[in-house]
Amino acid sequence: MVIASIDLPPETRERLYELGLLVGTQIELIRFAPLGDPVEIKVRGYRLTIPRHEAERILVALPEVQTQK
Amino acid sequence: MDGRKSIITGQKTFLVALTGNPNSGKTTVFNALTGLRAKVGNYPGVTVERKEGKLKGSPHDKQIIILDLPGTYSLSPKSLDEQVARDVLLNRIPDVPSPSVVVVIVDASNLQRNLYYATQVIELGYPVIIALNMMDVAAQNGQIVNIEKLSRSLNAPVIPMVASKKEGITALQQAIIEIVSKSENKPQTKDYDAVNQSVSKLQTKTGNRELFWKMPDFYRIEIQKIAQLLESLSSEKCLNPEAEALLLLTDDAALGRPGEFYPEEIVRAVHEARKRIESCGGDWKTDPIEGRYEVISKIYADSVTQLPHIEETFSDKLDRIITHRVWGIVIFFGIMLVMFQSIFRLAKIPMEFLGSVIEQFGQYISSTMPPGALTNLITDGVIAGVGAVVVFLPQILLLFLFLSLLEDTGYMSRAAFIMDRIMGKVGLHGKAFIPLLSSFACAIPGIMAARTIESYKDRLVTILIAPLMSCSARLPVYTVLISACIPDIKVLGFLRLQGLVLMGAYVTGIVLALIMALIFKKTILKGEIPMLLMELPPYKKPTIWTTLHHMWDRSVVFLKQAGTIILLINIVLWFLMNYPKGNIEKEFETRQAQVLQKYLGTNIPPEKIQEIVLNIETSHPANDNAKALVHELTEIKKAASVESLSRSFAGMLGRAIEPIIAPLGFDWKIGIGIISSFAARETFVSTMAIIYNVGADKEENNIVSLANAFKDQKRSDGTRLFTPLTGITLIVFYICALQCASTIVVVRRETNSWKWTIFQWLYLGLLAWTLSFLTRSIGMMLGLS
Numbered sequence: 001m002v003i004a005s006i007d008l009p010p011e012t013r014e015r016l017y018e019l020g021l022l023v024g025t026q027i028e029l030i031r032f033a034p035l036g037d038p039v040e041i042k043v044r045g046y047r048l049t050i051p052r053h054e055a056e057r058i059l060v061a062l063p064e065v066q067t068q069k
Numbered sequence: 070m071d072g073r074k075s076i077i078t079g080q081k082t083f084l085v086a087l088t089g090n091p092n093s094g095k096t097t098v099f100n101a102l103t104g105l106r107a108k109v110g111n112y113p114g115v116t117v118e119r120k121e122g123k124l125k126g127s128p129h130d131k132q133i134i135i136l137d138l139p140g141t142y143s144l145s146p147k148s149l150d151e152q153v154a155r156d157v158l159l160n161r162i163p164d165v166p167s168p169s170v171v172v173v174i175v176d177a178s179n180l181q182r183n184l185y186y187a188t189q190v191i192e193l194g195y196p197v198i199i200a201l202n203m204m205d206v207a208a209q210n211g212q213i214v215n216i217e218k219l220s221r222s223l224n225a226p227v228i229p230m231v232a233s234k235k236e237g238i239t240a241l242q243q244a245i246i247e248i249v250s251k252s253e254n255k256p257q258t259k260d261y262d263a264v265n266q267s268v269s270k271l272q273t274k275t276g277n278r279e280l281f282w283k284m285p286d287f288y289r290i291e292i293q294k295i296a297q298l299l300e301s302l303s304s305e306k307c308l309n310p311e312a313e314a315l316l317l318l319t320d321d322a323a324l325g326r327p328g329e330f331y332p333e334e335i336v337r338a339v340h341e342a343r344k345r346i347e348s349c350g351g352d353w354k355t356d357p358i359e360g361r362y363e364v365i366s367k368i369y370a371d372s373v374t375q376l377p378h379i380e381e382t383f384s385d386k387l388d389r390i391i392t393h394r395v396w397g398i399v400i401f402f403g404i405m406l407v408m409f410q411s412i413f414r415l416a417k418i419p420m421e422f423l424g425s426v427i428e429q430f431g432q433y434i435s436s437t438m439p440p441g442a443l444t445n446l447i448t449d450g451v452i453a454g455v456g457a458v459v460v461f462l463p464q465i466l467l468l469f470l471f472l473s474l475l476e477d478t479g480y481m482s483r484a485a486f487i488m489d490r491i492m493g494k495v496g497l498h499g500k501a502f503i504p505l506l507s508s509f510a511c512a513i514p515g516i517m518a519a520r521t522i523e524s525y526k527d528r529l530v531t532i533l534i535a536p537l538m539s540c541s542a543r544l545p546v547y548t549v550l551i552s553a554c555i556p557d558i559k560v561l562g563f564l565r566l567q568g569l570v571l572m573g574a575y576v577t578g579i580v581l582a583l584i585m586a587l588i589f590k591k592t593i594l595k596g597e598i599p600m601l602l603m604e605l606p607p608y609k610k611p612t613i614w615t616t617l618h619h620m621w622d623r624s625v626v627f628l629k630q631a632g633t634i635i636l637l638i639n640i641v642l643w644f645l646m647n648y649p650k651g652n653i654e655k656e657f658e659t660r661q662a663q664v665l666q667k668y669l670g671t672n673i674p675p676e677k678i679q680e681i682v683l684n685i686e687t688s689h690p691a692n693d694n695a696k697a698l699v700h701e702l703t704e705i706k707k708a709a710s711v712e713s714l715s716r717s718f719a720g721m722l723g724r725a726i727e728p729i730i731a732p733l734g735f736d737w738k739i740g741i742g743i744i745s746s747f748a749a750r751e752t753f754v755s756t757m758a759i760i761y762n763v764g765a766d767k768e769e770n771n772i773v774s775l776a777n778a779f780k781d782q783k784r785s786d787g788t789r790l791f792t793p794l795t796g797i798t799l800i801v802f803y804i805c806a807l808q809c810a811s812t813i814v815v816v817r818r819e820t821n822s823w824k825w826t827i828f829q830w831l832y833l834g835l836l837a838w839t840l841s842f843l844t845r846s847i848g849m850m851l852g853l854s
Contacts, residue, residue: 010354015602017358018143020182034397035490038499040605044181045210047605049486051493 002026004061008054017056020044025059082132083249084166085124087188088154090183091140091173091594092606094202097232098174099137100618101241107137111162112153118517119677126242133249136168142182144189145320149520155323158193159308159316170248171195172241177214177229178206178607180373182601183224183356184365188281189316191225194309194719196248199227200241205234206607211378212225218372224278233612237282282360287349291342292318298338318342319357384607391480397487404480410473410568419463421773425455444645450643453758455636461626464548465541466624472510473619477611481506495583497588498522499603501531505582508538509575512812515540516819526594530586532816536807537582539575542750545573546803549754553779554796570797578804581836638752642745645719646760657709660704668698713804714760719744733802733841734795746808753803794853798845805837 003025019025022045028042028049032052040053041048050058087102099107103122110119124133138157139150146152156162157348158171173190175183191197199220207214219226228244230237284292295314317331317339327333346353350735390396431452438444475481481503489499508515512535519531539547551567558566658678665673665681674679715719715737722739723740730740738760745756754775761778782790807813807830817826 014145014354014358015142015147017355018145019602020185020362022362024357031392031490033486035394035487036393037490037493038430038486038603040392040486046182046571047180049489049499049603049605051489 001028001060001062004059007057007059012054019048021048021058027058074601080130080132082134083169083252085133085135085170085172085245085249086138086157086168086195087172087174088138088186089140090142090176090179090186092604093140093174093176093179094232095137095140095174096798097615098172098200098230098238098241100615101238102135102245102511112162115314124242124245128246128250129743131246131249133245136165138518141186143186144316145323148522153324158190158195159313159323168195168497169252170198170245172200172245173196174200174202176203176206177201178203178210178212180207180212180214181362181365183367183386184368185361188223188361188365189312191223192278192280192309192312192315194278194312196252197225198241198244198248199223199225199405200230200232200237201227202230202232202237204236205228205231209378210382211374211376213374215372215374219368222314222368222372233615234350234610245412278312280311280315281364282315283359284357284360285351287346287351288356288761291346294336295335295342298335302332302389308495315357318353352760366626367374382607387608388483388605391483392486397483401484404475408468410572411467412608414565414568416463416467420460423462424456424460424773427452427460431456445647446640446643450639451636455632455639459518460545462624462628464544466620468510468541468544469624470616470618472507473616474611475506477609477616477619479606479608482605491583497530497583498527498587501527504531505535505538505579508535508540511540511542512536512538512809513815516812516815519819529820529825530589530594532819533589533832534582534585534652535823536809536812536829536833537578537585539804540809542748543574543803545751545754545799546746547571549757549775549779550796550800552776552790554791556793560585571798574800574804577801581805581840585832585836638745642719642752643755645722646714646717646719646741651713651716653709654715656712657705660705660709664698664701664705665788668694714738714741732845733798733838734798734845735802736790736797738782739799743802743806743808746803746806747810750808792846792853794848797848798841802837802841803846805833805840807833 003021003023005023006016006021008016025043030040030042030047032039033049037052039050039052041050041055086317087099099120099122107120107122108109110121112119118139120137121134122137125137127133129594136157138154141151141154143151144155144158146155153162157168160167171190173187175187187199191199201214201216201219204214214229216227216229226244228237228240230240230241280292292314295317296310299310299313317335323330324336324339325331327336343353364476392401431448433445434452435448438447475484484506485499485502488502492499492502501519504515504518504522507518508514514530515535515538519528519535522531534670534764551570555567557568560566560569629817661678665678686720715724719741720737722736722744726740726744727735727737730743735743738757741760742753742756746753752853757779758775761782762777779791780789784790813826813830816829817823820826
């Protein structure tokens, strides 16, 4: 799946951008932490953890949705 | 920019900055380049660790200093550490000269994100070397990097490396020396032809490198305008003005207020440029980032060949178990259990050995030096005091061994991942886990590690509770108290009660820290919980060399403390405990004379008393009468030393605080120990060793004899002083109270506020007293004595 939009405050969004999470970037959800928070994702070949609250505001487009566009 | 000449040695000094993303292996490269000769200090004004060392194999006429900058993800800093890295590269730190060469460490297995920062640094225009590290991990992932192509795209020499196996270190070393020599000979044009032939033709003037981002014209116009303004206003040209202009355009913090870093003219120009860009539909914050990643994607596609490989690496498989919902937590607690049990049990043998060596050394000194105050100071004050602390070196080595292993394998970040939810529950940042875990070694590095937390409030909470983590200095205190007060029995058939109490002490500290964090976050330090963005690097096999290096670094700090602060405190304490002298010796001789007269039936002349006493003591008494005499003489001696201490300055201080600590079941001697702890907690052990005159019975080693001395202590009513309850109460006191002058100094530096420093000391003191009082009261209610 690819990132469709990041609905977060500018400061946070900027850092996510710098870490390579741009609109259109492929990301993969790997797992939730044992206690449910944070979330581990794979992006540009590395693993990053993001709090669940923030992760929920990173909207993704599934491949099917993309082809419809 | 070209080295400054030292007047004394005639050597020119060059600065080489080492920079890169966190987890890129920067520290390993630094260690390999400098060996064991690193100097650790601080940057002026801020307390970010400044690590530098001489390059191994530098030419004789040059001094090449490698500066290890804090790991950073971009030139737009989000933490104090990142800010320092940026400021060094922008020449904003007055104390640090402009680097002659910048080495960017790039993780080959995580190339895209690492190139984001690398390209930012390359644009700045310094002579630059790309150290492409972790080539082995990239190869495992099936990524083949074409070094020549990458080098051409980046317009910089690229040196492939596996720093953990020391591969490529010599090449990097030579490249640095060559560039430094070039910059010295030809200060105007800096090219890299000697390092990388393919690059030399492309390389023209370093100062005016082209930016990587192929920006639209409405950006280009603005960047050029600002760059021209920067060029016309600054006298010394170090940085590529276009790169600086781009940075100012995108980052408010880098631009600063008018007059802060730049004259008002420039600040105004940048603000106007932003407005014009916005009116063209541009987003000056994110467009440059997107533009840079676009170029990086092209460079990546061009220079990396992805071979088919196993989708799930070994690291991924391991993570399935280690971060598993159930197993993850079981493993976490298992590791903690093993760690603390082995610290208590494995260290025992070397500790006993070290103890006997120190004791023999003391005996040797006292037998070779003439008796007197100086010998007394050296044997009782210096050797016994410092020795009592040095004995704990094996335990401290073990603790640091575990911590370095957790760090070097990559488990530490998994632990943060697992613990984040719990930390979040009490309002702490998941990143606070590492400072708090480091505080188990020592609160000082722990408090300093809190700098990675971006928000000041969250950092402050972490700093306030960090001393509740039982540091290694408390380990000696716990060890002695546990050996003296807690019976050595087994629980559940296989766990030792002593080990469990030790673990309990650590757990209590953790629980208290979490409760206090919650209270602070709900009351005086309300604020949002910032987000935890943390990298989970692949697991690494720790290399013995790196781990030992880590352990060595930390242990040196401990030994230095023992050799300086603790030594000084021991001398002061020795003085406090031995003066004023008064006429105790006279009284003591009179009593000895009386005893001798009773047994021997003759009057002994005063000048002969000591000689006779010594004779009787060293001879082996055969009959009961002689045994009784020796016993009475020893009793007098003990009473005299207690009396002497009681009348000394230390005794006065101890008695002065006795009313405060009496409700906790502590007497004035423990009071002296508590007071001495303010120098450093482990001093408690050495102070008690002096107070209880340990070393009188020479056969046993320090800890055992000290624990035995504890067991012998009686209250005025004749009951044992060090009962299990007293031991536990005292441990509770030591868990909480902030009795460490060095920590207080560091907290002052880190928070930049006396108010918070004093607040911390007071709240921890109050907590210590209240909880100790409760422990004792509840214990007595339960029928413990």
